[in-house]
Amino acid sequence: MRKFSVKPLQAAAALALGSTMLLAHAGEVEVLHWWTSGGEAKAAKALAATMQAKGDTWKDFAVAGGGGDSAMTVLKSRVVSGNPPSAAQIKGPSLQDWAKEGVLANLDDVAKADNWDANLPKAIADGLKYKGHYIAAPVNVHRVNWLWVNPEVLKKANVKAPTTWAEFFTAAEAIKKAGLIPLAHGGQSWQDFTIFEDVALGVGGADFYKKALVQLDPATLKSAKMKEVLTTFKKVKDYTDKNAPGRDWNLATAMVIRGEAGMQLMGDWAKGEFIAAGKTPGKDFECVAAPGTSKAYTYNVDSFAMFQLKNEANIKAQKNLAGAIMSPAFQELFNLNKGSIPVRLNMNLDKFDSCAKQSSKDFVETSKAGSLVPSIAHGMAVSSAAEGAIKDVVSQYWNSEKDTPEQVMDKLVSAAKAK
Template sequence: MLKLSKLATAVVLAASAGTIPAIVHAGEVEVLHYWTSGGEAKSAAELKKIMQGKGHVWKDFAVAGGGGDAAATVLKSRVVSGNPPAAAQIKGPAIQEWAAEGVLANLNAVATAEKWDTLLPKVVADAMKYKGNYVAVPVNVHRVNWVWANPEVLKKAGVAAMPKTYDEFFAAADKIKAAGLIAVAHGGQNWQDFTTFESVVLGVGGAKFYSDALVKLDPKAINSDTMKKSLETFRKIKSYTDPASSGRDWNLTTAMVMQGKAGFQFMGDWAKGEFLAAGKVPGKDFLCAAAPGTANAFTFNIDSFAMFKLKSADAQKAQNDLAVAIMSPAFQETFNLNKGSIPVRLNMDMSKFDDCAKTSAKDFVETAKAGSLVPSIAHSMAVSPAAEGAIKDVVSQFWNDDKITVADAMKKISSAAATK
């Protein structure tokens, strides 16, 4: 549970900082989100345009920070103060935690009228519900286990193709390093460390091992030889990053690949939104491939908005219109073309999408059937926020401190996984 009563001090701090806006006006829809980079901001602007077209006043409440941690803190403050936004960007198990607090609105009327149960894959629909009731609306599906590359850097280094295994990846990284360039662009923030780590675990151990270790948090899997190899591989990747990576935002890291300063980046397909926003052409200016060893698996991250209980009938109408707008085919297409993700609706026309997106859409369906579609732990889709945060901290400590042994890291991850 979120234990909202313990956040009273956060409310005082937020109020003194001037971050708690006044009560919303009738017809106004205040949306708390953390889409602040180029491709993301462009996507949010499309939703604003649709809502304004319906006669509503859009109140943008953007909180910077790609992983959403800062936004989550501000949201808690707002809810404790009795002044929640109309909608907030929340996802994964956190949706159910908020619903258990009794603060989320029931969206069943909209969901039934719009036939969400037939438009959404079951794994997605289930994530949007609490005790069988819709309390959130999904926006898109991101594939997390991607590697992005600059083809000119690969050509200069003599790398013929995107690596499919970690042996091939490290051989390519050695060539890029020898060419005087950065092999792996990385932003030293804990969620970026964790994003890379989960792709390594998936690539080294496969989907079943990933599920056992990072979704079920099985102690046997966490303390296995496969986890040992995963941590060793993860640490080796660190040796190909640049010394200035600490604290670097993910979009600035993507820019390093875009500008030809680095060869590869491990990042979800929101990175593609940055390439596209800069006018880059997939297959020509940048390359995409599943992270080494993960071609037949898919780690998903679903952006979604939970709707909070509001008393005003006008505000409730605005919420319902927002939910309908998010799921509309037109918005699903426009938004995902900007964001780099794929539509969450089934049977969407993908003709306007690039080859990276078409591959993602195909793999999403196929991995769902094969049982290798797994939730991203790094992006709050797999475990409780408390366990995720504890494991995330351990992974970053291991990444940043070479004195921490692999054996110690495994023990610490096992302990962190027990966090409630």
């Protein structure tokens, strides 16, 4: 039996008008995402407005939770039941996993019309394809390895924004003595892991990072350098507050905005929160590369995978959505709200702030230097199974006094084998 569902209100309206044919005139896009905080919600609304201007209906399917884990659980149940949304926020190696299931739509016609191959960096474009065909549309590039700083707090503590981990601990100690929280943090596994990859990159450098956290090389995961990373990582926890466990990332950002905390290690979506709060970069807050990582760049590219649909009007609306996402106007509007930078190359950045311009400059330079690396914490580097297993090991180490760095290294090697 062919599955077919019409929303009750739509059906009632159609019957009242005497013709179900009216439903075919405009398409509906149901979009699953996890952009629910201030700056992110604004960005999502910008995409909804873009679609509505094309005459399509936007059905918002927002699932709260910064890392997207909850959203993926919901998505799996929808797809298994044969009722996928039009589009879902999926990225990195997970795109390939969904494509292998045979449930994603081919976007080559949209990509060819707008010449995506020329308008995207090759490394990014390759990640959006399966067997040479586009299966997702990218909205942005996030830099993950940022340190967000409240200059007033640093001034009270008489310290400068740290550029090395040694400087970080000196500054953190001074902020603590001034009676404030050195590092705002949310104790969720993806946030713990964001700090972990910042430390790995800052202590070990880009080549170490690639071997350990992209290639999952056992020898590197058990090296003396990894022991130094783990020791440094655990020391960072001493400068977070006792209420951190379970805190959402945007609430940690709010602590820096209000001057309760001096710093936060978080991707550039945090900037959207500062902007939404009316703060000015360079004046009310500073963005500096995470300690030791100024010559490297961990990236997170948000993208929307398009699922195979049967309704022709909805398929057309879905293609409209893919085209709108990559349009220069939307790339500008969305990223101004989101805190990220356009993924589309050669765009005018005049409207963007100093943090975004620095991010764009570093993105281009690190891609040439070979120090542009995918964020493992944000689903860009390894399989979801390996990522999940490694995240668990790192969070257990962060939250417990049981394991030594040597024991954690053994656990990391085992976790890296998860399929």
